[in-house]
Amino acid sequence: xxxxxxxxxxxxxxxxxxxxxxxxxxxxxxxxxxxxxxxxxxxxxxxxxxxxxxxxxxxxxxxxxxxxxxxxxxxxxxxxxxxxxxxxxxxxxxxxxxxxxxxxxxxxxxxxxxxxxxxxxxxxxxxxxxxxxxxxxxxxxxxxxxxxxxxxxxxxxxxxxxxxxxxxxxxxxxxxxxxxxxxxxxxxxxxxxxxxxxxxxxxxxxxxxxxxxxxxxxxxxxxxxxxxxxxxxxxxxxxxxxxxxxxxxxxxxxxxxxxxxxxxxxxxxxxxxxxxxxxxxxxxxxxxxxxxxxxxxxxxxxxxxxxxxxxxxxxxxxxxxxxxxxxxxxxxxxxxxxxxxxxxxxxxxxxxxxxxxxxxxxxxxxxxxxxxxxxxxxxxxxxxxxxxxxxxxxxxxxxxxxxxxxxxxxxxxxxxxxxxxxxxxxxxxxxxxxxxx
Ligand code: PMP
Numbered sequence: 001x002x003x004x005x006x007x008x009x010x011x012x013x014x015x016x017x018x019x020x021x022x023x024x025x026x027x028x029x030x031x032x033x034x035x036x037x038x039x040x041x042x043x044x045x046x047x048x049x050x051x052x053x054x055x056x057x058x059x060x061x062x063x064x065x066x067x068x069x070x071x072x073x074x075x076x077x078x079x080x081x082x083x084x085x086x087x088x089x090x091x092x093x094x095x096x097x098x099x100x101x102x103x104x105x106x107x108x109x110x111x112x113x114x115x116x117x118x119x120x121x122x123x124x125x126x127x128x129x130x131x132x133x134x135x136x137x138x139x140x141x142x143x144x145x146x147x148x149x150x151x152x153x154x155x156x157x158x159x160x161x162x163x164x165x166x167x168x169x170x171x172x173x174x175x176x177x178x179x180x181x182x183x184x185x186x187x188x189x190x191x192x193x194x195x196x197x198x199x200x201x202x203x204x205x206x207x208x209x210x211x212x213x214x215x216x217x218x219x220x221x222x223x224x225x226x227x228x229x230x231x232x233x234x235x236x237x238x239x240x241x242x243x244x245x246x247x248x249x250x251x252x253x254x255x256x257x258x259x260x261x262x263x264x265x266x267x268x269x270x271x272x273x274x275x276x277x278x279x280x281x282x283x284x285x286x287x288x289x290x291x292x293x294x295x296x297x298x299x300x301x302x303x304x305x306x307x308x309x310x311x312x313x314x315x316x317x318x319x320x321x322x323x324x325x326x327x328x329x330x331x332x333x334x335x336x337x338x339x340x341x342x343x344x345x346x347x348x349x350x351x352x353x354x355x356x357x358x359x360x361x362x363x364x365x366x367x368x369x370x371x372x373x374x375x376x377x378x379x380x381x382x383x384x385x386x387x388x389x390x391x392x393x394x395x396x397x398x399x400x401x402x403x404x405x406x407x408x409x410x411x412x413x414x415x416x417x418x419x420x421x422x423x424x425x426x427x428x429x430x431x432x433x434x435x436x437x
Contacts, residue, residue, distance in 0.1 A: 004028045004040035021049070024388055025397060032059030035413055035420050037397065045392070046424055048410045049399045053214065053246045053357070056273040056314055056323070058413030064276045067313035068306050082111060082302050091308035094315045095274070098255050099284065102264045106287045111302040114279035116245035116271035117145025120208070122283040122297055123267050124149045127206035127239040129296065130289045135204035137190070137238070139167035140174065141216030141403050144208060144243055144269075153208055155216060155403060163204065165190050169219045171350040171361065172376055180224065187228040194236055206239040206267070211257035214246040217402030218352055218359025218409055226261035239266040239289060245281075246357070249273035250318045250414050253328030253355030260354070276310030323414040327355035330421055334358060334410070341429050345436045347383055349376050358410040360428075361402065362387060365436075379406035383435055390431035396424060 007028045015022065028040040035058055037047045047059065057064060071078070071087060088111075096104045110126070112118040128134060138144070138153035145151065152162045168186040170178035175185045193201065209229060213219040233240040242265035247257035251273065254260050258268075266289060271281035279301075318324065335353055338360055342348035349363030362384040363377035384406045391398050391408075399409040412424065 001041050007040065021399075024385070024400070025049075025392060027392075027397075034058035034061070035416050043395065045395045045397050046412075046420065046427070047397045048412045048424055049397045050411045050413055051277065052272070052399065053251060053411040054272040054275075055277055056249045056251065056318055056414050057276070058415050059277075061276075061314075061317070061415065063313045063317050064310045067276070067309040068278075071305055071309045076305060078305050079301075080303050080305070081300065082298075085303075085305060087305045087308050087312075088303070091312045094312045094319075095270075095282070095284075098249075098315050098319055099268070100256060100259055100264060103268070103284075103286070107284050108287050108290045109282050109284045110292075110297055112281045112283055112297070113299040114281060114301050114304065114307075115145065116243075116269070116281055117147045117150045118299065119245070119269045119271055119281035119283045120144045120150040120153070120243065121147055123208070123241045123269050123285070124153075124206065125297060126283065126285060126289060126292065127241065127267065130239065130291045131205045131237075133203055133205040135202055136162045137165055137204050137207035138162050139165050139209055139213075141167050141213050141219065142208070142210060142243075143213070143215035144210075144245075163193065163201065165193065167209075167213060167216070167219065168222060168225050171352065180222070183222045183225040184228075187225055187232065190229070191232055194232065194238075203236065204238060206241050207233050208241040208243055208269075210243045210247065211260065212247050212252055212354050212357055214357065214409075215401050217361065217407040218357055220252075220352065220354040221261075223261035226258070226263050230261075230263040230265075233266075239285075241265065241267040241269060243269045245269055245271045249315065250324035250327050251355055251357050251411070253324055253331055255319065255324045257354070273314060274311045275304070275307040276312075276314035278304060278307035278310050280304055280307035280311050318414065324355070327414050330416070330418070331355040331358065334421055334425060337425050338428075341425075341432065345432050347380065347436050348432065349379075353410075356410070356412055356414060356416070359401065359407045360387075360410075361407045363406070379404040381405045384408055386435045387428075387431050390434050391427060394427040394430055396427040396431070398428070 029037045031038040141155040166174040166186040168183035173182040267285040338351040346365035350361040362380045364380040
C-alpha cells in the first residue's frame with residue numbers, strides 16, 4: 001500500500017501535465033493476466049481499456065509470451081533495422097493471410113516507426129508521393145494520432161492541409177436526421193465538395209477514414225456509406241486510406257472492419273493489436289502506389305523482432321480460434337444488455353458499437369433535448385467521468401472517449417469469457433445506478 005501511494009505521488013510530481021489515463025486511473029499495475037490487472041495495493045481490476053484496444057488476447061496471453069520467449073531463447077537479434085529475418089518473414093506471411101484477399105493479392109507492406117501515428121504519417125507521405133497532390137480528406141471526430149500530419153487529420157485540430165467532411169452518425173447526426181438519409185447526405189456533401197470547381201479546392205492526395213471511430217466516441221460507419229466513400233474516391237482517383245489501428249484484428253467482429261462493407265481500400269494503416277502487446281505499426285498498400293525511392297521512408301525502430309513474433313502469434317490465434325466471430329456474437333449480446341440498461345436510466349443517451357468496441361454515451365437527463373423532436377440531450381462529460389470513477393471503485397477499468405469525453409468505452413480483450421462479460425456489465429450497471437441517484 002505504501003509503495004503504491006509512493007509511486008503514484010512520485011510519478012504525478014515528475015510526469016508532464018499531459019498525463020491522461022494516469023489521472024483518471026490512479027492504480028499501479030504490477031501483475032496482469034487476461035482481463036485482470038492487479039495493483040501494487042493488491043486490488044484486482046477487470047481491464048476493459050486493454051491498452052486502448054491493443055490487447056486482443058488480453059494481458060500476457062500464454063501464446064504471446066511463448067512467442068516472445070522463443071525469440072529470446074533462440075539468440076536471434078532483437079533489433080536489425082529493416083533487414084529480412086525469419087521472424088519478419090513469419091509475421092508478413094501471417095499478416096497477408098489475414099488481409100482481405102483482393103487487397104492481399106497486390107499488397108506491399110512498409111514497416112514503420114513503432115506507433116499507429118507513424119503509420120498514418122507514412123500513409124499520407126505515400127499517397128502524396130503517388131498522386132503528386134498535397135491535400136487530405138478527413139472526418140469530423142476522427143482520431144489518427146499525435147504527430148503533425150495525423151494530428152492535422154484528427155478532429156478538433158487546426159486544419160491546415162486537411163478538408164474536414166461530415167462523418168455520418170445516427171445520434172448527433174450532423175444533419176439532424178440520422179439513419180440512411182443522414183449518411184446519404186454526408187456522402188453527398190463529400191461529393192459536392194470534391195466536384196465544386198468554383199471554390200477551386202484542389203483535388204486531394206487521399207481520404208483517411210476509420211470504419212468505426214474509436215476515440216471519437218465509438219461511432220460505427222454504416223456499410224452503405226463506406227461503399228459510397230469507396231465509389232466516390234475511386235471515381236476521382238483519390239486513394240482511400242482505412243485507418244484500422246483500433247478496429248483491426250477481430251475487434252469489430254470481422255478480422256478487419258472494412259470487411260463489413262466489403263470494400264477494398266487502397267491503403268490500410270495497422271498498429272495496436274498487430275504487435276500482440278508490443279509496439280508495431282505498418283502501412284499496407286496496393287503495389288501500384290509503391291512509388292517510393294529506396295530510403296524514402298525510414299525509421300530506426302522498424303524492426304522490432306519481439307513485436308513481430310508476438311504479433312504473429314496474436315494474428316494466428318485470432319484467426320484460428322474464430323475470435324472475430326466471437327467478438328461479433330458477444331458484442332451484440334452486450335449491446336442488447338446495455339440498451340436495456342439505457343431504458344432504465346435516462347442519463348444513458350445512446351449505446352452503440354460493433355463487436356467488442358462498445359460505447360455508452362452519458363447525457364444530462366435534466367436538460368431538454370437539443371432539438372425540437374426527440375433529439376439527443378446535451379452530452380454529460382462529468383457524469384461519464386463519475387461513471388468511470390464508480391467503475392474503478394468496483395474494480396472495473398473503462399476508458400472515456402467522444403468529442404466531449406461523454407462516452408464510456410469498453411474495449412475488452414476478444415478472449416473475455418461470458419462470465420467475465422457479465423461481471424463487467426454488472427459493475428458498469430451498478431456504477432451507472434450510483435451516479436444516476
Ligand atoms: N488511429 C486510430 C484509429 C487510433 O485509435 C489511434 C490510437 N488511439 C491512432 C491512430 C494512433 O495510434 P498511436 O497512439 O499508437 O500513435
